[in-house]
Amino acid sequence: MNIVVCGKVIPASSVTIEIDPATKRMARKGVTHELDPAAASAVEEGLRLTEKHGGTVTLVTMGISDATIGIRNALAMGATSAVHVLDDAVAGSDTLGTAKVLAAAIKKLPFDLVICATESSDSYSGIVPGQVAHLLGIPPVTFAREITLDGNRITIKRQSEGGYDVVEAALPVVVTTTSGINEPRYPQLKGIMAAKKKEIKIYTAAELGLSADQVGEAGAKEKVLTVGRPPKRQAGKVVVDEGEGGKQIADFLAELKII
Amino acid sequence: MDFNLTQEQRHIREEIRRACREFPDAYWREVDGKGEYPDAFVRKLTELGWLAAPIPEEYGGAGLGITESSIILEEINRSGGNATACHAQMYTMGTLLRHGSAEQKKRYLPQIAAGELRLQAFAVTEPNAGSETTRIQTTAARRGDKYVVHGQKIFISRVLQSDLMLLLARTTPYDQLEDKTRGLSVFLVDLREAKGKMEVKPLDLMINHHTNSVFFDGLEVPGENLIGEEGMGFRYIIDGWNAERILVAAEAIGDGRWFIERAARYANERVVFGRPIGANQGIQFPIAQAHARVEAADLVRFQAATKFDRTERCGAEANMAKFLASEAAWEAANACLTTHGGYGFASEYDVERKFRETRLLTIAPVSNNLVLAYLAQHVLGMPKSY
Numbered sequence: 001m002n003i004v005v006c007g008k009v010i011p012a013s014s015v016t017i018e019i020d021p022a023t024k025r026m027a028r029k030g031v032t033h034e035l036d037p038a039a040a041s042a043v044e045e046g047l048r049l050t051e052k053h054g055g056t057v058t059l060v061t062m063g064i065s066d067a068t069i070g071i072r073n074a075l076a077m078g079a080t081s082a083v084h085v086l087d088d089a090v091a092g093s094d095t096l097g098t099a100k101v102l103a104a105a106i107k108k109l110p111f112d113l114v115i116c117a118t119e120s121s122d123s124y125s126g127i128v129p130g131q132v133a134h135l136l137g138i139p140p141v142t143f144a145r146e147i148t149l150d151g152n153r154i155t156i157k158r159q160s161e162g163g164y165d166v167v168e169a170a171l172p173v174v175v176t177t178t179s180g181i182n183e184p185r186y187p188q189l190k191g192i193m194a195a196k197k198k199e200i201k202i203y204t205a206a207e208l209g210l211s212a213d214q215v216g217e218a219g220a221k222e223k224v225l226t227v228g229r230p231p232k233r234q235a236g237k238v239v240v241d242e243g244e245g246g247k248q249i250a251d252f253l254a255e256l257k258i259i
Numbered sequence: 260m261d262f263n264l265t266q267e268q269r270h271i272r273e274e275i276r277r278a279c280r281e282f283p284d285a286y287w288r289e290v291d292g293k294g295e296y297p298d299a300f301v302r303k304l305t306e307l308g309w310l311a312a313p314i315p316e317e318y319g320g321a322g323l324g325i326t327e328s329s330i331i332l333e334e335i336n337r338s339g340g341n342a343t344a345c346h347a348q349m350y351t352m353g354t355l356l357r358h359g360s361a362e363q364k365k366r367y368l369p370q371i372a373a374g375e376l377r378l379q380a381f382a383v384t385e386p387n388a389g390s391e392t393t394r395i396q397t398t399a400a401r402r403g404d405k406y407v408v409h410g411q412k413i414f415i416s417r418v419l420q421s422d423l424m425l426l427l428a429r430t431t432p433y434d435q436l437e438d439k440t441r442g443l444s445v446f447l448v449d450l451r452e453a454k455g456k457m458e459v460k461p462l463d464l465m466i467n468h469h470t471n472s473v474f475f476d477g478l479e480v481p482g483e484n485l486i487g488e489e490g491m492g493f494r495y496i497i498d499g500w501n502a503e504r505i506l507v508a509a510e511a512i513g514d515g516r517w518f519i520e521r522a523a524r525y526a527n528e529r530v531v532f533g534r535p536i537g538a539n540q541g542i543q544f545p546i547a548q549a550h551a552r553v554e555a556a557d558l559v560r561f562q563a564a565t566k567f568d569r570t571e572r573c574g575a576e577a578n579m580a581k582f583l584a585s586e587a588a589w590e591a592a593n594a595c596l597t598t599h600g601g602y603g604f605a606s607e608y609d610v611e612r613k614f615r616e617t618r619l620l621t622i623a624p625v626s627n628n629l630v631l632a633y634l635a636q637h638v639l640g641m642p643k644s645y
Contacts, residue, residue: 034273072270186278189308189321192270 001055001149003046004111005079006102006132007039009063009070010122017122023092023217024224026122028064035070038117040184042177043074045147046115047185053149055112056080060105062090062098068200075195076187083109087204092217099131101215104208106136113154114174118143133174141169142176262558268330271323275331278307279338284609287340291467291612296420297344304335305374310348313356318364319372324568325502329509329560336513339609341616343468346510347379347417350503351425354445358487358495363447367423379417380424380450382473383496386413390629392427393439393493397475399428399446406430406446406485408456408478414623416470418459424448426480427492443492447484466615501563501573503624504581508560511584514617515553518591521610522546522598542598549591556583575638582630585620592617 011017012032020027035043039059046057059074061067062085071082083105090101106114114136119126133140144156145164152171157164159178187195205215213219239248253259264272282300290297304310312328314320321327328349335342348371355363355378370376388394397410408428418424424447431442450457456478459471487495523546526537536542560583563576592614596603603610621627635641 069266069270069273072266073274076270076274186307187274188306189271189274189312189323192267192274193316193321193323196267 001050001053002110002112003050003055003057004106004109004114005039005042005046005057005059005074006106006114006116006129007042007059007061007070007074008036008120008122009033009039009061009067010036010120013037019227024227025092029066031066033066033070035073036117036121037184038119038121038177038179039070040074040077041179041181042115042117043077043079044182044184045177046113047078048182049113049147049149058083058109058111060102060109061085062093062101062105064091071200072192072195073187075198075200076191077185078191079198081199081201083201083203085203085205085208087206088216089205089212090215092220093215094220094222095125095127096131096221097215097219099128099135100210100219101205101208102128103132103135104210105203106132108203108208112171113149114138114172116174116176118176118178129174129176136172136174138172138174139169140174140176141167143178144175145178145181147175147177147181262561264330268327271327272330272334275309275334276338278303278309279335279340282338282340284339288606288609288612291341292606294467296417296469297341298420300340301345301377301420302374304345305377308372310345310374311372313349313352314368314372315356318368320368324564325505326561326564326568329506329564332506333509333513336510337516338513339517339613341467342510342513343416343616343619345379346506347381348377350499350506351378351381353499353502354425354486354495355447357498358445358491359447360486362483363486367447371423376422377417377420378423378425379421380415382412382415382418382424382426382448384412384414386411390626392496393443394433395427395429395443397426397428399426399430399444399480401430401482401489402479404482406444406480406482408446408475408480410475412473412475414462414470415473416468418450418471418473419461420469422449422451424450425486427496430489430492440493441490443496444489445486445492445495446480447486448478448480449484453478466619468619500625501567501577504577504630505560505563505567505573507620507624508556508563508577508580508584511581511588511617511620512553512557512560514613514620515549515556515584515588515591517613518588518595518610518617519546519550519553521608522549522591522595525595525602526598536598545594546591546598549587549594552583552587552590556580556587559583575634578630578633581620581625582627582634585617585627588617589621 012034015031018027050057057079059079059082085101085105116129130140141156143159145159146157148155154171155168158167239245309331311320312323316322332342332346371378385395399406399408426446426448427443430444436442456476458474461471526542527535529536560580563573563580566573566576595610596614599610602608632644636643
């Protein structure tokens with residue numbers, strides 16, 4: 001079972017995100033990075049499946065050189081190897097550009113299953129896994145809160161609003177995982193040491209057969225026009241109880257059609 | 260000159276920091292309040308392999324240097340915890356690693372690395388021989404293929420939480436020695452087999468250190484548990500002192516950073532007379548000054564650690580690091596307590612707990628006065644003053 005996990009390395013949760021006014025994108029250079037916790041869950045799921053069924057877990061990521069620390073984290077958790085698409089030409093890629101890069105990198109690997117988090121924890125688009133599946137020509141199986149494998153078949157419990165649906169498919173597929181699917185393991189010190197010796201294969205876009213107009217800022221169909229702060233919340237209504245506080249609250253809720 | 264940690268060292272720092280987040284202030288407050296050993300914390304660190312950092316890879320450890328080990332201990336203290344619960348394994352290990360026989364290493368190290376055995380106790384200090392280690396009186400007399408130990412030790416921590424203990428004992432009477440640094444030997448005592456011949460009396464201290472008086476009444480130690488050569492124990496112990504000073508310096512740096520972060524945060528949050536108290540120079544300057552001192556001490560600590568790992572002589576740097584870091588942490592502790600005012604004395608703010616804990620580092624494992632005496636005599640060439 002060859003499992004590919006697509007995961008992102010993002011600014012650490014302790015970092016205050018700044019938006020570069022020129023590019024209107026997140027300023028990523030020079031800040032502390034970590035493996036996206038959502039991606040860590042995807043790696044964890046891959047590891048659990050290979051621990052049960054045998055095989056390899058390869059992390060595929062696209063990002064700046066600071067991403068190495070997060071890649072090492074996935075390797076320290078137990079991933080077998082990693083692929084890092086590191087190229088200034090892919091900077092500013094929109095979701096489709098990102099998906100093209102990831103799909104091209106995945107095609108270079110043997111794979112039975114691709115696992116992605118439902119969405120990354122920094123930009124939350126949630127579009128890339130579906131696009132990757134389309135570009136690989138395999139079905140996307142989404143919102144998995146539980147995954148089981150039986151031979152060539154995958155069964156997931158697909159998170160829904162009221163509970164879950166059971167979805168089955170034949171491999172290969174792209175499966176997306178919800179954040180509650182597992183609790184990612186801490187890397188053991190031995191894992192951290194072993195990670196130093198594991199391979200991180202680095203590709204440029206050209207090496208993946210992608211031209212400059214397909215990826216990066218140049219290839220982006222999506223344009224960020226403005227970035228702004230959400231409007232300030234209005235002050236709440238204060239109810240002072242002078243004997244009919246309860247009625248005032250009930251009237252307020254009725255006005256909002258809550259009761 | 261490169262002042263940056265390697266990527267691997269940064270990774271270690273991030274991971275140990277993440278592991279420590281599972282043990283917040285409330286955890287440490289509770290074990291401190293109840294006088295309990297932080298067993299869950301030590302188990303977690305052991306399980307993740309952090310306490311086996313200095314054990315060579317061939318014995319199941321990570322084969323890391325003192326630099327990395329010091330980062331681990333620094334982060335524990337910086338998280339609000341107390342690394343003394345498990346630091347001894349990092350520095351006692353050196354004696355076994357450098358001077359233990361191949362057979363001893365093979366017998367014990369894999370089990371220590373796997374977390375099946377704890378080596379957290381180190382019995383040197385005695386009531387009548389504090390800093391003057393060559394005057395210890397506990398004896399180990401050879402009887403056939405074993406040694407029989409009689410005597411008393413004090414301030415011996417974690418005896419009740421360990422499986423193994425290093426013991427320094429006299430194998431030749433003091434008055435029969437020409438070279439007074441000889442005549443002492445180091446033994447690896449298996450505490451699981453010591454029952455009945457050794458009495459442990461816990462001491463009640465201002466800190467949660469699980470330290471004890473230990474009385475030996477005919478404790479038998481197999482001859483094969485002698486480390487290195489008989490009579491060379493003092494030399495072996497001294498070898499470990501530089502490592503210990505660097506590790507303790509790192510713990511003090513961790514404490515210092517904790518105090519400064521808490522002080523700065525509280526100075527920003529606490530509003531009196533219509534503005535945050537941190538707007539007053541009387542509050543902010545002591546915090547800023549302590550910060551500068553902690554950061555300066557940290558550079559000497561990494562200089563010492565780097566030299567140690569390169570097997571260069573580092574006695575001066577290790578001693579200076581311990582002195583500077585513990586003094587800086589104590590200054591930070593005072594600035595933090597002053598900033599918090601009355602609330603600093605309330606256990607729920609954790610400042611008083613860390614305040615008690617960090618004070619120890621100016622006294623132990625060696626008094627800062629003796630560090631200054633060392634620097635005066637051995638670095639600056641002045642007469643011995645004691």
